[in-house]
Amino acid sequence: MIAVNNITKTFDGYTAVDNVSFTVEEGETLVLLGRSGSGKTTLLKMINRLIEPSSGEIRIEGRRTQDGPPEELRRKIGYVFQNTGLFPHYTVAGNIGIVPRLLGWDKEKIHRRACSLMEKLGLPATYLPSYPHQLSGGQQQRVGLARALAADPPILLMDEPFGALDPITRTSLQKDFKELDELKNKTVILVTHDVQEAFELADRICLMDKGRIIQAGKPQDLLFHPADEYVKDFFGDQRFLLEVKMMDPSDHVALINAFNHFKNKGN
């Protein structure tokens, strides 16, 4: 379990994250949703101490992350970047093996692990000796995901992991991601500005604005019981699609309500 308690981060007088608290249960996927500048990425980076908080504390399995060297903390937390962040001078195999090597795994084990991840992520093993620039954007992002999962960390942090991909590649990667058995027991925190993606992947969503959490809850809570106008407006034109998606297909009343709502808004 990850517990974020009263975390604040200020940069030269500008408050990026303002007294935020939430918890993420084991095996849960939490999405930090918000527009750019809402503080969601800063919040994410404080969890593995890429950014140190100005005040507040974060506990993982009850232990404060500030205690102990940050390197050890980071090796237990997978991290996926929007633009891959792959090492250009390492092969695909080399990139996937980075954290296992830091943890001192033997070569044979690292190789087996890399092969199995490649297979699970739908990449041919022949790519292992290739360099990142020889791969397509979608393939690179899959390698980035494999790298984050390589040492089988209990926690996965993802910063707009599908944001730089074209819609078709994105949809296919999201689908594979959702079905990945590797993720079954992992605690995932994912940052996105894409409402569709949030609803597709999240167990729970924290909607953020100006460094604060405006509303946290299950996707349908945000949709059907918005805390305020901001939350309501946030979904905007996509509301109908989201409502349909969230609905129990046998609930006709809800369907008609949703339709009426959409119609009225259209007028």
Add this chain to the structure above:
Amino acid sequence: MRQESGKLLQQTLEHIGLTFISLLVAILIGVPLGIYITRHTRAAGAVLGTAGVLQTIPSIALLGFMIPLLGIGPLPAITALFLYALLPIIRNTYTGINGVDPLVKEAAVAMGMTRWQRLSKVDLPLAFPVIMAGIRTATVINVGVGTLAAYIAAGGLGEFIFGGIALNNTNMILAGAIPAALLAILLDFLLSLVQRMGRRKRRTALWVLPWVFLLLSSFYMLPLGYNSRLLAGFTPEFMGRSDGDIGLRTVYGLKIRTVVISDAVMYKAAYEKKLDVISGYSTDGRLKTYDLLTLEDDKKIFPPYYAAPVIRKEVLEKYPMLGPVLNKLAGRINDSIMTELNYKVEHIGQTPEKCARDFLAEQGLYKAPAPAVEGTIRLGSKIFPEQYILINMYAMLIRGYTGLQVDTKTGLGGTKICFEALVNNKIDMYPEYTGTALLAILQPAKEDVRRLGGDRDSVYNYVKARFVKEYDLAWLDPIGFNNAYALMMRRSQAQQLGIHSISDLVSYLKNNKL
């Protein structure tokens, strides 16, 4: 010839050694310093600024600064080269590491790499081509600046180059310049191969390279000859002249440990007891400044060096009044007057202009510039104070008595450069010395030189006749002083050892072997 090629090999090895010792030290200090300032950006400006300022100091001046601190020989030369190599290495390390994609750096942090792991696995490998480019630049700079090491008794290919310039010997210049250029190109090429190596090959290279650098550094051997109780420092020019080092060895049988050094620092080095015997000029003001004693040339190997203006005949015919005006100085300045004048400029710090004007006024020769007439005379001079003083006197005389305009081109490097400028109609006149004209320019057969026998008038007449015939250049009347070569020692030391003449020196060395 065989001896010369042996010398070439030795100087090339010395040159490689000098280049790599200083390069090695510059890498050992520059790369860590470059890494340091990527992490302490506040220090970056100061470090890069300092290294940049060092880079802008002219190389000769930097060597000059080194002498009071480190003396002469290998140490100041290596230090100066090291300082020149520093900037490109620090700067390229800094820009190379800063140029690594910030996302990749952040990814390395996020993977849980420690500082040291990030540096060795991410920053340095990705910055490697840029750092290597800096090392290549530093290498080429070092090979080039390394030629100046010959000025301060540190050896290298500069000995040939500067000897050749002073002796008007093109082959000798090329014997130093071509190997130096080839060396720069070759080393640059070899390092470019390392720069472009793939990652795996590079890892091997990084193990091998330091050893190669160390090996190349070891090529530098201290320039040694005979081991003797006293140490001599001779100019590159003196080393190559038949009336210089060669004459001392053949006629006197002098055997002394010798280093090659520029005359700009030689006198001071003698004064500071870094050298015991030097090859000076007999009218040099520094004789007085540093209390040096001229050893008597009892076997007469140094021919007379009477100074006189050499002028293009064409100019003399075009402006007939010029000859008599320039000859107004003839016979007026003897050795001690010239030494005194040089002393005023070199030691007291008078400008050559003031010194020249005072002297002319004292002699009743000074006249304010006459009304300008059509025409300009271009005067040249070599780069040392005596020539500056003379050229100022001539300029004042021409302006005062003829009204012709004067354009002075002071600071023409050496005999070769002055003489070429005159022959090629870039200047009209410069003061030359009879001995230099004889031995460096005309270079007659040995028998002819012996026949002239060091006699003032016969040398002058011989030189004058051949200059008119072969180059269409006229010698005017000698000014009076004889700025001949001379061996010099500190007065105190010479007196203590009872040395008055070169023969005394030879016998002292013979009787006091190490």
